[in-house]
Amino acid sequence: MISDRFVKEMKNIVGNKNVLSSREECMCYSYDATGQEYLADLVVRPITKEEISQILVLANKEKIAVYPRGAATGMTGGCLPINGGLVIDLTRMNKIMEIDTENFWAIVEPGVITADLQTAAEEKGLFYPPDPASNKTSTIGGNIAESAGGLRGLRYGTTKDYVLSLEMVLPTGEIINLGSKTLKSATGYNLISLIVGSEGTLGIITKAVLKLLPQPECTHTLLAAFKDKEVTIATIIEIIKSKIVPAALEFMDRTAIQCVKEYFELNTDQIEAALIIEVDGREDTVEKEIRIIEEITKKRGATTKIAKNVKERNKLWLVRKSISPAIYKICFTKVNEDICIPRTKIVEMLNKIEEISKKYGIRVMSYGHAGDGNFHINILTDKRNKEEMKKVEKAIKEIFTYTIKIEGTLSGEHGIGNTKSKYLNLEIKETEMELMKKIKNLFDPANIMNPGKIFYN
Ligand SMILES: Cc1cc2nc3c(=O)[nH]c(=O)nc-3n(C[C@H](O)[C@H](O)[C@H](O)COP(=O)(O)OP(=O)(O)OC[C@H]3O[C@@H](n4cnc5c(N)ncnc54)[C@H](O)[C@@H]3O)c2cc1C
Structure with a gap:
């Protein structure tokens, strides 16, 4: 009290x-x-x-x-x-304190909105790549605490790859500084890596120095719609094997496409799955790369559309970014899991999910950052229906168990929080779990900082 x-x-x-x-x-x-x-x-x-x-x-x-x-x-x-x-x-702490155009870093407070930093960097010819689909709302503090990923993870990595230095307040009140502004540092333990993704359980981030990149000269975006899901997945592997690393390679299944069909640029009648693929870099290279990728998708029977300008590009991305909120059009509750699996296991995993959904009679939608194996598996349900929720729980456990079996991980970017804490021991073994708990205790001996998150009990 x-x-x-x-x-x-x-x-x-x-x-x-x-x-x-x-x-x-x-x-x-x-x-x-x-x-x-x-x-x-x-x-x-x-x-x-x-x-x-x-x-x-x-x-x-x-x-x-x-x-x-x-x-x-x-x-x-x-x-x-x-x-x-x-x-x-922490939303009042929302100042972008510095954008350094020589050293390519930004110094920001935790409440800065992700898209505001991206825009501020862009205005100076620079680029902050982490791009969660929530970028117009989410904060940098939340992104760091969750190690948020997003649409550009395949080529550019996630938030963890952009945090150079952090200021934070420990649960006991001490203010500490970690890392340095330099692009490399091999001094002492890498505590930044511990804090990024620690989900607000070890302290409060009050300032961050983030790495920026030069703004890519040119970007091309392609929508490819397929009549067969397995062919779509095979195309992902082929694109990556073609020695092109797209900035983004997003997958949507049929249910996801139907949810956003008013924004979809192609006829959706016979579409089973689609990819949005983006390449960026120098103009001459990017022009070639997008044509090669289009050819690969067309060879596998896709109908395609390449955005001709920024307006068309934004329209293509609207399709993908609208899926998460649009799900509420077809269900009262969505349970959104974000497993990450080796790319070669995607077909196997999606088939397993279909099998599990049939077994429990529940609806599942899959979409996400397929290029890096990070899938958003959404169970479409109704939390008011207690009987169905029991089935959902069982289905989730089976999905997670299979994810671990095929050498995947429970979360690619959303973290564990309280919703997944009871499944953590499926992936983290006893000795490693004890080590993590000891670290938590060292930072937060009174266990006041975000209790009940990550660890169950
Ligand atoms: C429509 C939609 C799309 C999304 N798409 C993506 C996506 O593509 N990729 C992705 O990774 N995520 C995505 N997310 C999830 C979410 O946006 C991210 O996890 C984001 O990083 C959360 O930021 P936030 O500011 O909302 O944090 P909150 O939800 O407020 O908090 C998240 C965690 O961060 C901690 N925290 C917040 N600020 C601090 C701080 N200053 N110091 C310490 N701890 C702190 C909180 O305690 C909590 O544990 C999406 C969410 C929505 C709703």
């Missing part, structure tokens, strides 16, 4: 208007993109690292659970106050 004295102390730190305590105010912080709801006891909205440090010192002393929160677009419940306690809203 949070005492009146604690609320008063919070008001002294961040000011009255940045402490929200009424039920209505706290309800606005009780959800994320998973559709789960947990009510916080109190919400604070700090704007400096010093304020965060003071908040954490007090929370640590009184053993009050704290939950860092960005834009709440998380897909695994990461920011939800599942045990009640204090939500720390």
